Amino acid sequence: MGFEFQFRAVFAYQDLLIDGLWLTLQLSAAGILGGAAVGILLAGARSLVPRPIGWVIDGYVELIRNTPFLVQLLIIFLGLPSLGIRLSAEQAAVIGLVVNLSAYVTEIVRAGIQSVHRSQIEAGLSLALTRLQVFRHIILAPAIARVWPALTSQFTLMMLATSVCSFISVQELSAEAANIESQTFRSFETYIVVAVVYLALALLLRGLLAGLGAILFPSGSGLGRLRRAGQ
Amino acid sequence: MIRQFTEAEFLFILTSARWTLLITVLALALGGLFGFLVAIARTSQLAPLRALAAGWIGVVQGIPVLILLFLSYYGLALAGLDLPPLVAASISMALYASAYLGEIWRGSIQSVPWQQWEASAALALSRPQQYRYVILPQAVKIVIPPTVGFVVQLVKNTSIVSIIGVVELVRAGNLVNNATFQPFKVFGTVAAIYFAICWPISLLARRLEGKLHAGRAG
Numbered sequence: 436m437g438f439e440f441q442f443r444a445v446f447a448y449q450d451l452l453i454d455g456l457w458l459t460l461q462l463s464a465a466g467i468l469g470g471a472a473v474g475i476l477l478a479g480a481r482s483l484v485p486r487p488i489g490w491v492i493d494g495y496v497e498l499i500r501n502t503p504f505l506v507q508l509l510i511i512f513l514g515l516p517s518l519g520i521r522l523s524a525e526q527a528a529v530i531g532l533v534v535n536l537s538a539y540v541t542e543i544v545r546a547g548i549q550s551v552h553r554s555q556i557e558a559g560l561s562l563a564l565t566r567l568q569v570f571r572h573i574i575l576a577p578a579i580a581r582v583w584p585a586l587t588s589q590f591t592l593m594m595l596a597t598s599v600c601s602f603i604s605v606q607e608l609s610a611e612a613a614n615i616e617s618q619t620f621r622s623f624e625t626y627i628v629v630a631v632v633y634l635a636l637a638l639l640l641r642g643l644l645a646g647l648g649a650i651l652f653p654s655g656s657g658l659g660r661l662r663r664a665g666q
Numbered sequence: 667m668i669r670q671f672t673e674a675e676f677l678f679i680l681t682s683a684r685w686t687l688l689i690t691v692l693a694l695a696l697g698g699l700f701g702f703l704v705a706i707a708r709t710s711q712l713a714p715l716r717a718l719a720a721g722w723i724g725v726v727q728g729i730p731v732l733i734l735l736f737l738s739y740y741g742l743a744l745a746g747l748d749l750p751p752l753v754a755a756s757i758s759m760a761l762y763a764s765a766y767l768g769e770i771w772r773g774s775i776q777s778v779p780w781q782q783w784e785a786s787a788a789l790a791l792s793r794p795q796q797y798r799y800v801i802l803p804q805a806v807k808i809v810i811p812p813t814v815g816f817v818v819q820l821v822k823n824t825s826i827v828s829i830i831g832v833v834e835l836v837r838a839g840n841l842v843n844n845a846t847f848q849p850f851k852v853f854g855t856v857a858a859i860y861f862a863i864c865w866p867i868s869l870l871a872r873r874l875e876g877k878l879h880a881g882r883a884g
Contacts, residue, residue, distance in 0.1 A: 513849035598730035
């Protein structure tokens, strides 16, 4: 076995790595913010709108959660142009990430909403809170606090899933890895380096989200207790 | 010449689902075995074993499945194993599954009350006997719904292996699309087949979950 690791060849292309990393960060940020917003909106709407519209939301969630992200991307990037909607690879990727994550967030937040006890809502109404106030402070905030750990792991999974965007030629970290590999022929080293970068990103994101949870739902508050109970 | 998307193309995609299913089954069998060892190591009394298993879970859960696929693909090649893509794909999916299943099963082993360990130790059962007769029978009940749920993730993630040339559902879709230029129809069909595989499994997982919690519903 004459194999020697040669990481130097890979690091010679660090510019490509940094470009890819930057795009991965942008995709993740856009996907997480968009997906969380749409998902929370849908979960909220799910508990307010009349039945038939609720079924449509349920159908959307089931459809997305039971098909691969890669196939969703291919339909958006390759399929939509045949209907006259042209998107750049990056636009298609962001739409795909938002669509995909929103379905999971809807499901997770919906479970949180269902866990809010009826008596809480009645108590809120009897304190003369408006329906909107009840929804915001008594239903939604505790629901999100309780499912925060689940949201955290879903966001991390989505950050990792941005690698799939390389299939539609988005030049994020994994795609740049393939570029470096084809120029250096150091396949194994290239992917080890990229794996370490993703690992660091995942740890960073988890830490960031844990910190955000502590800020949004401070430990002295009832919401903080719910957040920790969810762990 | 542009081909039409006819029954023949549909059948080609549909029958390629067998490779998606085969990779899933192989990954589940191999990954389940390895994942079981990971779960046992993770709950071991030996600190180094626990750390090793925790490290494995942390690393695999912290890198994309795509990168794991490339790492094991090139890693196996470097180790001198010249494996057909299907086998390499199944092995990397098994590695992926082992970390997630290991973590799911660790959770259920640890959810068995610790008094059960003490009581069985007091009855002079050896560690393997404790597992075999006391802990695992209780853990298994808790473990089935999330495990079934994970199978859905596994089926969906096998779509990634299309990149190393295994003609499973997505790759078959790509081939047909290159000949017919009807991406909406082609990948719509691919999505429908995935849905037909995954949805029943999702429903089953939810039903099992409901049964598990039926006892404590108030």
